Amino acid sequence: MDQPIDLSPPxxxxxxxPPAPSGLFAHPLYQKYGEAGYLFVLFWxxxxxxxxxxxxxxxxxxxxxxxxxxxxFFIEDLPGFMEHTIYQGxxxxxxxxxxxxxxxxxxxxxxxxxxxxMFSAALAALTVTLWWKILGRMxxxxxxxxxxTAMFGxxxxxxxxAGQNGNTWSIxxxxxxxxxxxxxxxxxxxxxxxxxxxxxxxxxxxxxxVFLSLPFFVVMMWRDDRATGGASIARKALLFAIGLGLPLxxxxxxxxxxxxxxxxxxxxxxxxxxxxxDHGFFHWQYLMINLKTYFWSVPERLGHFPWFxxxxxxxxIFLSTPALIFxxxxxxxxxxxxxxxxxxxxxxxxxxxxxxxxxxxxxCRYSLDFMPFALLLxxxxxxxxxxxxxxxxxxxxxxxxxxxxxxxGIKEW
Numbered sequence: 001m002d003q004p005i006d007l008s009p010p011x012x013x014x015x016x017x018p019p020a021p022s023g024l025f026a027h028p029l030y031q032k033y034g035e036a037g038y039l040f041v042l043f044w045x046x047x048x049x050x051x052x053x054x055x056x057x058x059x060x061x062x063x064x065x066x067x068x069x070x071x072x073f074f075i076e077d078l079p080g081f082m083e084h085t086i087y088q089g090x091x092x093x094x095x096x097x098x099x100x101x102x103x104x105x106x107x108x109x110x111x112x113x114x115x116x117x118m119f120s121a122a123l124a125a126l127t128v129t130l131w132w133k134i135l136g137r138m139x140x141x142x143x144x145x146x147x148x149t150a151m152f153g154x155x156x157x158x159x160x161x162a163g164q165n166g167n168t169w170s171i172x173x174x175x176x177x178x179x180x181x182x183x184x185x186x187x188x189x190x191x192x193x194x195x196x197x198x199x200x201x202x203x204x205x206x207x208x209x210v211f212l213s214l215p216f217f218v219v220m221m222w223r224d225d226r227a228t229g230g231a232s233i234a235r236k237a238l239l240f241a242i243g244l245g246l247p248l249x250x251x252x253x254x255x256x257x258x259x260x261x262x263x264x265x266x267x268x269x270x271x272x273x274x275x276x277x278d279h280g281f282f283h284w285q286y287l288m289i290n291l292k293t294y295f296w297s298v299p300e301r302l303g304h305f306p307w308f309x310x311x312x313x314x315x316x317i318f319l320s321t322p323a324l325i326f327x328x329x330x331x332x333x334x335x336x337x338x339x340x341x342x343x344x345x346x347x348x349x350x351x352x353x354x355x356x357x358x359x360x361x362x363x364c365r366y367s368l369d370f371m372p373f374a375l376l377l378x379x380x381x382x383x384x385x386x387x388x389x390x391x392x393x394x395x396x397x398x399x400x401x402x403x404x405x406x407x408x409g410i411k412e413w
Contacts (some may be wrong), residue, residue, distance in 0.1 A: 050163025117166025155397030197243020320363030
């Protein structure tokens with residue numbers, strides 16, 4: 001039985017046969033859910049202690065949930081410091097609605113005082129648990145599975161946005177990873193199709209850019225499983241379309257009620273309230289600054305502790321998540337890795353010509369939108385090898401995230 005977290009260096013030695021479980025550990029429910037439950041609680045505690053125990057003033061999703069529970073999409077009491085637009089006399093926000101939908105039952109119980117950061121931390125812990133579950137489907141030794149779990153949950157940019165303060169922007173990135181990993185898990189596993197569609201829909205309703213990953217799931221479902229008791233391609237296509245279509249239809253209705261246009265999410269209205277874009281939302285002139293930020297920007301050097309200032313502008317994704325270097329060593333003979341790259345690259349390309357790098361941010365927060373696909377490539381690249389390199393990358397990544405959490409904490413950003 002795999003242990004959820006084991007921080008001893010990976011070993012190529014065959015694992016010794018564990019003793020037979022007894023007592024509570026032998027119970028079928030523990031055998032099925034016990035380790036995942038332990039992992040969830042562990043990471044929820046880590047993220048809570050990282051900063052999510054504090055409340056945040058940027059809890060726009062709570063305000064929207066409260067409004068929706070009274071039958072409206074406009075917000076009457078939204079604090080003025082939150083990004084918003086006014087249309088036909090009503091105040092609206094343009095953030096992805098998925099986090100709001102997930103917290104509706106809790107806001108119904110706890111009201112406007114609902115603790116958004118702790119909810120975000122719980123979703124993040126569930127996301128790490130899903131990644132651990134996906135790793136269990138791969139041909140990995142237990143130590144590699146545990147280190148790759150730690151790599152994502154602690155040694156990647158995900159830790160910062162899961163545990164820093166659960167604000168409006170952070171929770172959307174958490175929900176993107178949750179939705180995509182839910183869809184990936186179903187695509188690699190049971191292929192119930194509607195689960196994959198719902199997971200992708202949840203991600204799209206948080207950050208619409210991830211719709212570009214649709215080909216990954218379409219091709220992964222393109223397998224007739226009737227011979228093994230599963231579904232045909234046609235049935236899976238229908239179920240996937242229903243799972244994805246329902247969230248998208250709701251989003252279209254949400255936009256239509258607010259702005260009389262099912263395709264208008266209000267984002268352009270909000271941006272035009274706060275910025276003047278000389279070249280529009282997308283332009284090739286943004287390319288060089290985005291390439292620099294994503295790939296070779298480094299923190300500002302200081303002459304005193306803690307020696308480096310991350311700044312709010314961001315820095316290279318290979319510093320914020322060092323294990324990304326292993327994506328280049330993935331096994332490209334495997335279809336899933338090729339498809340993961342096909343899903344990742346359009347999202348990355350989208351942000352290369354986008355007018356905004358994500359400021360204010362630690363690292364490049366938009367990189368979390370394609371992180372689930374990068375995780376598949378990392379796992380393939382380190383599969384039962386590169387032990388010292390993997391542990392070094394995880395350890396360095398953990399130090400980077402601790403540095404970021406510390407810096408933003410003392411600066412009260």
